[in-house]
Amino acid sequence: MNQMIAEADFVNATADKHAQGNPMLPLAASGLRFAINGRALVDVEALDIQPGMPTVIMGPNGAGKSLLLRLLHGLIVPSSGSITWAGKPAGKNIQHNQAMVFQRPVLLRRSVAANIDYALKVHGITRSERQPRVETWLEKADLKPLARQPARTLSGGEQQRLSLARALAVEPQILFLDEPTASLDPVSTQAIETLIRDASDRGTKIIMVTHDPGQAKRLAGEVIFIHRGEISEKTPAKTFFKSPSSEQARAFLSGGLLI
């Protein structure tokens, strides 16, 4: 009973916060399966992601977290099943409104500023509009003094900040993040989390994979826990960390070995 009330509170609260709504949501998947040689690596019967606070995907190594993220983003094609965005199948327009940040940033062999400029350019933004936006995002990511520097000479934390700023510069409705702070120091991690929180507050739906329960606690509105390609539970974050409903999540959070 308590749990149900809490869930209702959560939905109400986030619906207020993101009152304008997100034209791409809800994101729904059904019968989503990705198999290699007949072995299902992702097997999601039903998934429904609503507007609101960040949705964080957790689970042990090899559970299929990154694959699920790539399936949703459209980087890989499911073996079967469907994904719809606000009721519509993925199309050019939907692809256009998403961005993704990878665990290891892929930076172009150009300057820091040119990396952001490139993302805006292929997004179809005119040259005159690009210039101020590049400036804005350099500022936000605290990269302004490094604007002319070759992007690949940045430190790991700076690279990931650039990668995130580049993804956010196109103002996506949905931002996927695949363990963006996996190999970063605390200071860099904090800078990245601040950028993510800001984006979320501005209405960008965050869907993020993380390994780190602390990060999930700090950012998540809800947690999806997956184990062996299947969703074990999908719960509001507060509930998840207090009393996870699935045995797998309990084992994971208590630091036990999850097999």
Next chain:
Amino acid sequence: MLRHRLMGLMLALVAFTGLTASGANAEDRFIIVQSTTSTQNSGLLDYLLPIFKEKTGIEVRVVAVGTGQAIKNAQNGDGDVLLVHAKPAEEKFVAEGWGVERFDVMYNDFVIVGPANDPAGVAGSNDVVAALTKIAETKSPFASRGDDSGTHKAEKRLWKAAGIDIASASGDWYRETGSGMGATLNAGVGMGAYIMTDRATWISFGNKGDYKVAVEGDDKMFNQYGVILVNPEKFPNVKAEDGKTFIGWLIGDEGQKAIADFKIDGQQLFFPNASAGNS
């Protein structure tokens, strides 16, 4: 900075391309002569052509290949004038309509050169058939052009006259290089083989080693050069007027005298004989 440097490189490339494209000036008045390596390697053409250009303003561009290839190139219409040394093949070329008319220009002679130790014992001979027979009998190495050139054709005629079947010796003591006169001389000198060459190429050749002329002075080793205008009725692109001017000059008094004047180390390499053979 880096970007600018790369752009500079690209621009330089493009500029070069442009330069080359404009380099071929359509206003240039020139003819193409398909000729043989002997006339070029000896330096004869380098001597004659500036004189001709001075007088007429016509530039002569020489493609120097073997006589066989020169004739084939001319049969494709790739040249205005043919200047070669294989009379039967030249007459066939005219008879088949590829050329207009053949004129004798000059002659020199072939010689057989060999190493100082003279393994076949032919040095000093002036009987080429006997010398070739001796070379075959002693199985002394002999380097042949083997490229269907005028020299090669002449050499084959001489073997035939000596009654020797060189085909059976090919790869053994008879070695066909399949290349030009100079390359064959280089190869032959390297392997200690006898070589038949035109005298002009030999005199001007720079890598003689211990080689000397072994056989010379036989009438059978006479080497006649002829000149032919490629038939403009077959190939409209043939520059008939300028080609005729060149041929006329070459077999006329001025050209003939210039040929006789061309000497290396005081030796005359070619002997003009245009009036003798022409009707």
Next chain:
Amino acid sequence: MHNFASSFIYAAQLLLSGDPELWAIVLLSLKVSLSAVGIAALIGMPLGAALAVARFPGRGAAVILVNSLMGLPPVVVGLLVYLLLSNAGPLGVLQLLYTPGAMIFAQVVLVTPIIAALTRQVIEDLDSEYSEQLRSFGVSRLKSVPTLLWDARYSLLTALLAGFGRAVAEVGAVIIVGGNINHVTRVMTTTIALETSKGNLSLALALGFILIGIAIAVNAALGMLKSTAARSAYA
């Protein structure tokens, strides 16, 4: 007999003497080969990059074909281009035979597969790094070609160098289609062949040294450019 040191000194003397004939030959060599490499790059780089990123049936066969064409014998290319450009051939009307244009034509044929094959390799490597990110940006495989080419620009210098090395050093093709005509189509390699056939071996060797010197100079220039690029992690 022929001693390398004396030929080397001869080469230096030739260069220093400022002999206009020699310089004209060196310049023509550079003009022809650089033009050929420039044109071949314009064709071969997009072709190689497209081959690297495109997915179509028969792609494996196409890759093998391009790789094999890297080893095209120059003399065969010379013959093919001669037959094309000959007055009896389909492109005879262009009147290109025995001009520098014909030599560029032949070298483009010779060099394009080299640049295309090396470009494919370089771009395939880069694409394996970039492809997810570019797909995420919404850039399709074929549309990613210009991006990949630009970002691989310094690695691609190696392809240009390989092409230039091949072009400037070959004699088989240019001697057939150019005819080695004095002051018109005579380049370094055909001059070396000619001087060798005249038995002027020291002169030929000296010219060879100059040719090697040109190759070293070009390589060094691009090598410097590449090392600058490496410091920026662009290479």
